[in-house]
Amino acid sequence: MHRLxxxxxxxxxxxxxxxxSIAYLKIDxxxxxxxxxxxxxxxxxxxxxxxxxxxxQLEVMEGLLPCPELxxxxxxxxLPGGRVADLHFFADDASVWLLFLDATAERDNxxxxxxKAYEMTLLQERERQLNEQLQATNEALRQSQEAxxxxxxxxxxxxxxxxxxxxxxxxxxxxxxxxxxxxxxVLFADIVGFTEGARSVGPVTTLAILNYFFKAxxxxxxxxxxxxxxxxxxxxxxxxxxxxxxxxxAQALARYALELRKAGSRERFAGEPLRxxxxxxxxPIVAGVIGKRRFAYDLWGETVNLAARIQTxxxxxxxxxxxxxxxxxxxxxxxxxLAETELRGTGRVRMWRLPA
Amino acid sequence: xxxxxxxMLGGFxxxxxxxxxxxxxxxxxxxxxxTVGVKIDKKSxxxxxxxxxxxxxxxxGEDDIxxxxxxxxxxxxxxxxxxxxxxxxxxxxxxxxxERVEAEFGAMPFVLLFNKSDLVDKWVxxxxxxxxxxxRGWQVYLTSALTGEHxxxxxxxxxxxxxx
Numbered sequence: 001m002h003r004l005x006x007x008x009x010x011x012x013x014x015x016x017x018x019x020x021s022i023a024y025l026k027i028d029x030x031x032x033x034x035x036x037x038x039x040x041x042x043x044x045x046x047x048x049x050x051x052x053x054x055x056x057q058l059e060v061m062e063g064l065l066p067c068p069e070l071x072x073x074x075x076x077x078x079l080p081g082g083r084v085a086d087l088h089f090f091a092d093d094a095s096v097w098l099l100f101l102d103a104t105a106e107r108d109n110x111x112x113x114x115x116k117a118y119e120m121t122l123l124q125e126r127e128r129q130l131n132e133q134l135q136a137t138n139e140a141l142r143q144s145q146e147a148x149x150x151x152x153x154x155x156x157x158x159x160x161x162x163x164x165x166x167x168x169x170x171x172x173x174x175x176x177x178x179x180x181x182x183x184x185x186v187l188f189a190d191i192v193g194f195t196e197g198a199r200s201v202g203p204v205t206t207l208a209i210l211n212y213f214f215k216a217x218x219x220x221x222x223x224x225x226x227x228x229x230x231x232x233x234x235x236x237x238x239x240x241x242x243x244x245x246x247x248x249x250a251q252a253l254a255r256y257a258l259e260l261r262k263a264g265s266r267e268r269f270a271g272e273p274l275r276x277x278x279x280x281x282x283x284p285i286v287a288g289v290i291g292k293r294r295f296a297y298d299l300w301g302e303t304v305n306l307a308a309r310i311q312t313x314x315x316x317x318x319x320x321x322x323x324x325x326x327x328x329x330x331x332x333x334x335x336x337x338l339a340e341t342e343l344r345g346t347g348r349v350r351m352w353r354l355p356a
Numbered sequence: 357x358x359x360x361x362x363x364m365l366g367g368f369x370x371x372x373x374x375x376x377x378x379x380x381x382x383x384x385x386x387x388x389x390x391t392v393g394v395k396i397d398k399k400s401x402x403x404x405x406x407x408x409x410x411x412x413x414x415x416x417g418e419d420d421i422x423x424x425x426x427x428x429x430x431x432x433x434x435x436x437x438x439x440x441x442x443x444x445x446x447x448x449x450x451x452x453x454x455e456r457v458e459a460e461f462g463a464m465p466f467v468l469l470f471n472k473s474d475l476v477d478k479w480v481x482x483x484x485x486x487x488x489x490x491x492r493g494w495q496v497y498l499t500s501a502l503t504g505e506h507x508x509x510x511x512x513x514x515x516x517x518x519x520x
Contacts, residue, residue, distance in 0.1 A: 059398050080396075114416075129478075
């Protein structure tokens with residue numbers, strides 16, 4: 001400093017003194033105020049008393065002295081009056097000098113900048129937290145969607161087990177299903193002597209027989225493009241010509257009947273070959289789904305009733321068909337005529353027997 | 357006159373200034389105002405056998421705790437470690453600050469405050485973690501500078517510890 005000209009030193013002194021409100025304290029080895037001066041009023045410290053312990057008068061000094069690392073700088077200390085000071089400590093023999101330089105404006109500036117920076121950091125932290133939560137939520141959602149999709153596929157599979165695929169599709173689209181089909185063939189088949197046979201072989205064997213019979217009915221329905229509509233006790237009801245119409249519904253169902261009968265003859269029931277009684281009739285029906293929770297796809301109409309009556313009138317091992325079905329079969333199927341028979345609720349009916 | 361220097365330590369925006377204001381002046385401001393530099397407050401605490409003036413050093417919570425001036429803690433007799441219960445990373449920051457202080461000045465009494473306990477929805481510190489810390493014999497408090505919950509308890513506990 002002494003290398004600078006007096007004028008410059010003077011200017012620097014004025015600059016700092018007025019610009020930074022310089023004040024000082026001198027602390028002796030007993031940590032008492034030894035001297036004070038400068039603009040202490042600016043910091044609200046003009047009442048500090050010489051000879052009294054500094055820590056009792058200026059709380060920030062509690063415990064700070066003696067300080068082994070002098071000079072020491074404490075930046076931006078806010079004093080009780082609200083002014084902010086940069087505090088410089090430096091040693092002089094046994095004494096310590098405290099220099100106060102006003103830093104209120106710098107502190108306020110720095111606070112504004114720091115505030116922005118921290119707010120930004122907090123926002124980023126929050127964003128990261130929210131993103132993590134979002135990812136976790138998405139993952140949970142994905143898993144429940146997968147579970148839902150598995151459930152859906154299961155439900156779908158179950159639905160297809162009880163309804164024709166095209167009907168199931170329409171039902172899912174909330175359509176009401178009641179269709180007129182002008183031309184279908186309907187078959188009924190049951191087991192001859194079922195009640196007596198069941199009594200003699202017991203329930204387990206009976207169930208096995210029924211299982212064999214209905215599985216064969218299912219398998220052949222798939223083979224010949226027919227639909228198994230339902231089973232009633234030991235009786236199965238099968239239709240050809242729906243849900244999609246086909247011109248050869250009678251032929252398809254006739255072939256179905258022949259092979260179903262053959263399948264029966266390969267199994268034994270109560271010590272004899274499993275014999276069926278089969279009836280077929282062709283005509284118009286109404287098909288639809290009834291029920292809301294337990295769906296049942298079923299057929300209604302005179303054609304259905306007559307097919308059932310023809311079936312009950314059939315002899316063991318016989319495939320008995322109506323005249324309407326016979327007319328549709330054409331020359332490919334040679335049938336034996338039967339005597340006109342009185343059927344309950346219908347009157348006299350002309351029927352044919354479909355040989356092997 | 358008995359007076360004890362206490363330092364508030366913790367990451368930024370964990371609530372050090374708000375806790376001091378709640379304890380000293382019983383007020384809370386929703387506005388976040390970051391502390392720059394050093395701010396000193398004093399509060400007389402009346403204990404069963406004595407009265408002590410706590411000189412509370414509210415130190416700027418650095419973003420980068422490496423830049424924390426450990427030398428400011430010289431002469432302190434106790435620490436208030438402050439964690440923001442809605443930001444998990446602030447626990448590590450508080451513990452690191454304590455380690456740095458102890459490396460310089462040796463072990464000293466402290467209380468550990470998980471602050472912002474009113475923000476239940478955003479709370480991220482599991483109870484098990486708090487239990488673990490208590491198992492170590494630490495004085496742990498769930499505080500809210502907003503409601504004042506457990507704030508006085510924590511400071512009184514520390515006052516008792518530093519005057520023993």
